[in-house]
Amino acid sequence: MDNHTSPVKIAALGMEQRTYSTLQLFFHEHCKDSYVLVEENSADISIIDMDGFQARRMLEEHKKHYPNQPSILISLSHDKAHDAVYIRKPIMLEALSSALLKAKERLQQSTIKAPTLKTPTVETTPQLQMTATPPETAAPLLRNNNNVAHNHDSHKTAGQEKSSSKHFNQYRYSANFLTEDADLEQINTKLAENFNPDNPIQTAKFQYQPEQTLQGYFQQAYFTALQTQQNVLLKGVWRPITILHKSKQLRVEKNFRHLYALSGMLFDKSDVSITILDNSVDCEPRLHETVLPAEPFLWKLAMRTSRGRVPADTNFTAPIKLIRWPNFTRTIITPHALRIAALWAKQPTSLMDTASYLSVPLQHVFIFYTAAVSLNFVTPVMTEKNHAAAALPPANRHRYRKIFQNLLERLRNN
Amino acid sequence: MTNYKIIFTGPVGAGKTTAISSICDRPPLSTDKIASDMTRDVKKTTTVACDYGTVRLSGGDCLHLYGTPGQERFDFMWDILTSGGIGLVLLLDNTRANPFQDMDFFLEQFQDFINQTQIAIGVTQMDRKSVPCIDDYHNHLSKQGLTIPIFDVDARKRQDVSLLIKALLFSLDPGLIENND
Numbered sequence: 001m002d003n004h005t006s007p008v009k010i011a012a013l014g015m016e017q018r019t020y021s022t023l024q025l026f027f028h029e030h031c032k033d034s035y036v037l038v039e040e041n042s043a044d045i046s047i048i049d050m051d052g053f054q055a056r057r058m059l060e061e062h063k064k065h066y067p068n069q070p071s072i073l074i075s076l077s078h079d080k081a082h083d084a085v086y087i088r089k090p091i092m093l094e095a096l097s098s099a100l101l102k103a104k105e106r107l108q109q110s111t112i113k114a115p116t117l118k119t120p121t122v123e124t125t126p127q128l129q130m131t132a133t134p135p136e137t138a139a140p141l142l143r144n145n146n147n148v149a150h151n152h153d154s155h156k157t158a159g160q161e162k163s164s165s166k167h168f169n170q171y172r173y174s175a176n177f178l179t180e181d182a183d184l185e186q187i188n189t190k191l192a193e194n195f196n197p198d199n200p201i202q203t204a205k206f207q208y209q210p211e212q213t214l215q216g217y218f219q220q221a222y223f224t225a226l227q228t229q230q231n232v233l234l235k236g237v238w239r240p241i242t243i244l245h246k247s248k249q250l251r252v253e254k255n256f257r258h259l260y261a262l263s264g265m266l267f268d269k270s271d272v273s274i275t276i277l278d279n280s281v282d283c284e285p286r287l288h289e290t291v292l293p294a295e296p297f298l299w300k301l302a303m304r305t306s307r308g309r310v311p312a313d314t315n316f317t318a319p320i321k322l323i324r325w326p327n328f329t330r331t332i333i334t335p336h337a338l339r340i341a342a343l344w345a346k347q348p349t350s351l352m353d354t355a356s357y358l359s360v361p362l363q364h365v366f367i368f369y370t371a372a373v374s375l376n377f378v379t380p381v382m383t384e385k386n387h388a389a390a391a392l393p394p395a396n397r398h399r400y401r402k403i404f405q406n407l408l409e410r411l412r413n414n
Numbered sequence: 415m416t417n418y419k420i421i422f423t424g425p426v427g428a429g430k431t432t433a434i435s436s437i438c439d440r441p442p443l444s445t446d447k448i449a450s451d452m453t454r455d456v457k458k459t460t461t462v463a464c465d466y467g468t469v470r471l472s473g474g475d476c477l478h479l480y481g482t483p484g485q486e487r488f489d490f491m492w493d494i495l496t497s498g499g500i501g502l503v504l505l506l507d508n509t510r511a512n513p514f515q516d517m518d519f520f521l522e523q524f525q526d527f528i529n530q531t532q533i534a535i536g537v538t539q540m541d542r543k544s545v546p547c548i549d550d551y552h553n554h555l556s557k558q559g560l561t562i563p564i565f566d567v568d569a570r571k572r573q574d575v576s577l578l579i580k581a582l583l584f585s586l587d588p589g590l591i592e593n594n595d
């Protein structure tokens with residue numbers, strides 16, 4: 001392996017497409033292509049997702065065929081039974097970078113000791129076995145994002161921090177490598193069970209600053225396009241996104257899904273640009289690009305950025321009113337979204353009261369609120385003096401509730 | 415045993431017969447006829463009397479789905495049809511010349527019924543014509559101070575029609591318990 005010129009070859013095993021693409025993006029955008037994804041048999045290092053079905057068997061197989069290949073195991077659990085570099089999900093940028101450096105060191109050591117490194121062999125070379133040292137620098141980053149509060153610094157909120165690591169271009173990766181649907185299930189709704197809106201430490205835990213996230217920048221670009229009635233170009237570490245104001249669509253690269261995985265990152269203003277395009281600029285999608293409706297995109301991006309939290313300026317006790325129903329047949333229905341929307345359309349209700357009146361986890365209310373407020377579908381009701389308006393008692397149950405319940409059941413069953 | 419009903423209304427060809435068929439137990443009784451005169455160039459058949467379908471509910475109750483005939487724009491029977499109804503589903507065809515005018519017309523015709531119950535609107539044929547978009551419908555409604563669930567619906571898709579009915583039910587009673595959708 002040549003350290004300076006050729007990239008380190010990495011095999012990503014047991015990963016689903018989205019995780020794979022995220023790694024690809026990470027290597028390209030943040031590591032300046034100093035790592036590249038390859039097939040297992042030509043790799044220098046392997047990264048293995050241990051949470052997949054049959055992951056253990058795959059690992060055993062892998063060890064059998066490539067006993068000298070340093071591996072990095074990623075998993076949701078603490079399990080360190082294996083002799084490898086370990087990273088716990090959600091994967092932080094620094095944890096991943098230091099794991100890669102560690103694996104690279106091991107690779108260099110083993111290259112010196114065993115020149116036939118890449119030849120598949122069934123024998124194990126004891127001195128080449130890795131020790132199960134977790135990357136020290138990663139240790140403080142292994143915290144669950146939702147548990148971290150930064151109430152001392154107004155620019156930092158739970159789960160998002162700007163990295164000081166020069167190596168990774170000052171961005172910290174905190175998006176977790178999970179499937180899109182699993183993201184919602186991942187949210188530990190117990191965390192907000194005893195939530196007290198008057199306790200600033202607790203509220204900080206469930207708030208985030210959208211401004212420096214892709215969500216925030218996209219939102220800004222989208223509303224600029226709508227207001228100026230002109231197309232807008234949004235640039236950053238991602239491939240350029242063009243917002244088409246007339247059709248309320250966006251033009252992005254075909255492989256746009258990885259953009260959702262950027263939802264956990266903070267980007268410095270100086271690295272992002274929003275440009276209003278002259279109407280004469282041709283915005284036809286190129287061959288590698290596609291056109292998407294903007295609303296469901298922003299909805300989903302906000303939902304993923306939220307991860308059960310709300311924007312930092314959210315008033316937890318002001319009644320929330322629904323201005324516009326989301327187009328639910330073409331948008332992700334977040335947990336209990338229909339009920340929350342219907343309640344807020346019928347009677348403005350605060351986030352706290354909504355959770356108790358509907359008996360739903362507060363974080364599900366937060367997710368819906370965050371997605372809806374990103375598109376201006378909801379608004380808090382304030383008095384003239386900018387105080388939260390008084391809440392009304394919840395609406396009575398409908399006299400046909402039992403029938404409606406039956407009908408809902410029927411609609412679900414077939 | 416008690417009977418409950420939901421009314422489907424909307425202009426000719428908006429998908430009322432199709433929507434009712436996509437969720438009721440058996441093919442609905444429709445009195446469709448080969449369309450004549452004004453309707454013929456729009457579609458082959460049209461409902462002349464009423465669509466009617468049922469959904470059996472547990473406990474022996476029954477939900478009736480009624481579709482108004484699209485070509486009869488002024489029907490003196492509407493009041494009778496809606497009496498005792500639990501809500502209205504309005505389907506609009508996005509390819510028609512002026513779907514906002516259609517929407518205003520039906521909102522006005524059923525105003526009393528809507529005031530007493532709730533309404534959900536499905537805009538069909540959006541795959542054939544994407545403008546106006548759902549947002550434009552909302553902007554039109556918000557001028558009248560209305561917040562109504564409006565979804566992009568394909569009447570042939572059960573899931574879309576079912577979601578429209580769910581939105582109607584939750585609008586009637588947000589306290590209903592959701593069953594994991």
Ligand SMILES: Nc1nc2c(ncn2[C@@H]2O[C@H](COP(=O)(O)OP(=O)(O)OP(=O)(O)O)[C@@H](O)[C@H]2O)c(=O)[nH]1
Nearest residue numbers: 426427428429430431432460461484538539568569
């Ligand atoms: N392409 C497309 N076709 C649709 C959609 N929704 C319904 N259709 C079709 O549109 C046609 C008209 O639907 P009908 O259900 O007969 O309409 P209707 O409202 O009952 O019409 P009238 O009885 O004449 O008032 C049918 O062929 C449906 O299959 C849609 O969203 N897209």
Ligand SMILES: [Mg+2]
Nearest residue numbers: 430431460461
């Ligand atoms: Mg019909």
